[in-house]
Amino acid sequence: MRGGLAILNRIIRVNVRTYEIVEKKASEEEVRIGGRHFIAHLLSSEVPPTCEPLGRHNKLVVSMGLFADTGVSTAGQLSIGGKSPLTGGVKESNSGGYAGRRIARLGIKAIIFEDLPDKEETRVLVVSKKGIELVDMPQLRFKPVSETFDLLRSKFGENKGLICIGPAGEMKMHGAGVACASDDKIQVRYAGRGGLGAVMGSKGVKAIVVDDYGALPAKHHDAALLRETSKKIAAALKEDPKSKNRKLYGTLDIMDMANSIGILPTRNFSKGSFEPAKEWTGPKFVETVSQRGGVGASGKPCAPGCTIQCSNVFPYADGTRIVASIQYESIALLGSNLEIPNLDDIGELNNLCNEVGVDTIETGAALGIAMEAGVCSFGDAEGAKQMIREIGRGTPLGRILGNGAAFAGQAFGIRRVPAAKGQAMPGYDPRALKGNGVTYVTSNMGADHTSGNCFETARTNNPLGRENQVYNSRQIQVRAAILDTIGLCLFIRPAFVRYPKLLTDLFRAALGWDMEFAEVRKLGERILDIERMFNERAGVSEKFKPLPEYMREEPLPPNNTVFDITEEEMQAIWDVPVNYEVF
Numbered sequence: 263m264r265g266g267l268a269i270l271n272r273i274i275r276v277n278v279r280t281y282e283i284v285e286k287k288a289s290e291e292e293v294r295i296g297g298r299h300f301i302a303h304l305l306s307s308e309v310p311p312t313c314e315p316l317g318r319h320n321k322l323v324v325s326m327g328l329f330a331d332t333g334v335s336t337a338g339q340l341s342i343g344g345k346s347p348l349t350g351g352v353k354e355s356n357s358g359g360y361a362g363r364r365i366a367r368l369g370i371k372a373i374i375f376e377d378l379p380d381k382e383e384t385r386v387l388v389v390s391k392k393g394i395e396l397v398d399m400p401q402l403r404f405k406p407v408s409e410t411f412d413l414l415r416s417k418f419g420e421n422k423g424l425i426c427i428g429p430a431g432e433m434k435m436h437g438a439g440v441a442c443a444s445d446d447k448i449q450v451r452y453a454g455r456g457g458l459g460a461v462m463g464s465k466g467v468k469a470i471v472v473d474d475y476g477a478l479p480a481k482h483h484d485a486a487l488l489r490e491t492s493k494k495i496a497a498a499l500k501e502d503p504k505s506k507n508r509k510l511y512g513t514l515d516i517m518d519m520a521n522s523i524g525i526l527p528t529r530n531f532s533k534g535s536f537e538p539a540k541e542w543t544g545p546k547f548v549e550t551v552s553q554r555g556g557v558g559a560s561g562k563p564c565a566p567g568c569t570i571q572c573s574n575v576f577p578y579a580d581g582t583r584i585v586a587s588i589q590y591e592s593i594a595l596l597g598s599n600l601e602i603p604n605l606d607d608i609g610e611l612n613n614l615c616n617e618v619g620v621d622t623i624e625t626g627a628a629l630g631i632a633m634e635a636g637v638c639s640f641g642d643a644e645g646a647k648q649m650i651r652e653i654g655r656g657t658p659l660g661r662i663l664g665n666g667a668a669f670a671g672q673a674f675g676i677r678r679v680p681a682a683k684g685q686a687m688p689g690y691d692p693r694a695l696k697g698n699g700v701t702y703v704t705s706n707m708g709a710d711h712t713s714g715n716c717f718e719t720a721r722t723n724n725p726l727g728r729e730n731q732v733y734n735s736r737q738i739q740v741r742a743a744i745l746d747t748i749g750l751c752l753f754i755r756p757a758f759v760r761y762p763k764l765l766t767d768l769f770r771a772a773l774g775w776d777m778e779f780a781e782v783r784k785l786g787e788r789i790l791d792i793e794r795m796f797n798e799r800a801g802v803s804e805k806f807k808p809l810p811e812y813m814r815e816e817p818l819p820p821n822n823t824v825f826d827i828t829e830e831e832m833q834a835i836w837d838v839p840v841n842y843e844v845f
Contacts (some may be wrong), residue, residue, distance in 0.1 A: 270371040297327035298746035301343030311799035315347040327749010330366035331480040336751035338363035338565030346456040349708040351797040353456035358564030359442025361423030364474035379466035390473035406617040423472030428619020431459030435664030437624040454621035483774030498757035508572040511544025513590035530630035531680040538603035556581015584609035594689030595626025607643035618654035627667035627686035635674035683708035693818040700735035706793035714739035740786035780842035
């Protein structure tokens with residue numbers, strides 16, 4: 263790696279106890295890291311690995327990727343991180359929305375929240391070209407997410423970047439996420455995984471408002487090459503069949519395959535397929551949205567400048583909004599996992615999670631456990647909605663469910679708990695997609711598909727077999743770490759898979775870094791190593807956190823397979839060679 267140009271070089275530290283806000287320029291080392299890499303670096307250098315996730319020694323980090331201030335498709339994504347209340351290890355969760363691009367336009371690489379407030383307070387961090395301040399806003403206390411955004415717009419004006427937590431985060435529930443708004447007042451995106459909403463709540467911060475008015479455009483090393491490369495990436499995505507499907511169908515483009523190959527979580531991960539899911543496929547969803555009209559829409563961007571546009575607005579029959587956006591993971595965990603067949607009910611459950619401020623994956627898994635315990639019956643949509651409302655109210659039942667699947671399993675005495683490293687599994691049962699089982703166990707993020715989703719290998723590598731699963735997971739985990747660091751969506755990967763030179767051209771054009779493709783892959787490998795060292799010191803290595811025993815013992819219909827990759831094979835993943843030739 264040669265050359266260098268510091269663009270995102272402002273680091274903001276906010277002490278939530280003293281109200282002191284300190285800004286410094288990024289060091290030479292910090293200039294070269296961003297997003298997930300910055301979070302891993304900060305945790306490993308400043309946060310005691312054994313500290314309490316909701317204590318004063320943990321830090322909440324909002325970090326921008328290396329290309330956040332460019333016009334590259336999906337570059338508006340931001341990363342939020344800290345020590346996870348669910349896994350006890352390093353956590354990075356990213357989100358679309360409109361705040362990330364504005365933070366980058368202000369030249370900010372990271373915002374770091376430190377310490378704990380002396381008393382319970384509800385505060386908003388306001389970031390603008392004029393300055394940065396913590397503002398007391400007690401009127402926001404325990405307000406749902408949509409009302410919070412409305413009140414923030416009323417006070418600070420339209421077209422501001424908005425980030426907030428819901429009441430679950432304020433009550434420090436471990437299943438809480440961080441919401442990011444869009445300017446259209448319709449889309450809500452989430453950095454949902456890992457309980458980072460609870461960490462934000464522990465800091466007494468309800469919201470962040472970003473005003474980039476007056477900010478000057480960034481200067482890049484080679485603006486002409488950056489424009490040319492950005493156009494080539496957009497063109498590559500437009501000609502890619504997967505990207506075309508995502509624009510039409512969103513993430514529901516995988517529903518039919520997931521159901522047919524038997525990986526769709528059903529009835530608290532006791533089955534792998536669900537008959538009503540045949541009505542949830544991408545084409546059927548688009549047909550329904552089109553028939554209903556009104557505000558319903560497909561092909562919506564979750565961040566400015568995105569050419570993939572996999573988001574949607576799901577309407578009622580009268581054309582009014584149920585939720586925006588509804589995605590595969592939410593439908594899998596709140597639908598088939600609870601045996602709820604009606605998509606309108608699932609959309610309402612999704613919207614309730616958004617309002618309360620909890621991750622749909624973690625919450626759907628917790629609700630499945632509660633249904634198995636008899637709190638209500640599988641298929642009882644109204645009972646499921648009531649349980650989410652209880653989370654928002656902070657009742658005893660709500661607190662059990664709001665603290666996630668593993669906690670709910672302990673509270674109800676349920677053995678079938680679909681979690682790894684304390685975090686609920688997403689919509690891919692590892693007994694039928696064994697590469698994802700490897701990822702769930704070995705990933706530094708716990709059971710998180712975005713850290714290494716092997717679903718893409720299911721057509722070329724038998725998902726039920728043992729062959730190549732550890733190898734595939736290793737390669738995809740490296741790739742995910744790279745994308746989370748440069749601040750681009752995982753769905754942009756087809757452009758780099760087909761044209762790897764586009765990635766190295768981006769480094770050269772935006773930052774002036776002359777990197778070979780193998781160096782980029784080694785960057786991902788290095789990030790995983792930093793995270794792994796933190797987790798090992800925190801005591802949450804895969805050596806001590808195996809996959810649940812029932813997944814090794816209970817065959818999963820319809821394929822009747824168990825997860826049979828050995829602990830020894832998975833623990834050796836760090837010795838698997840990284841392929842430096844392919845993305």
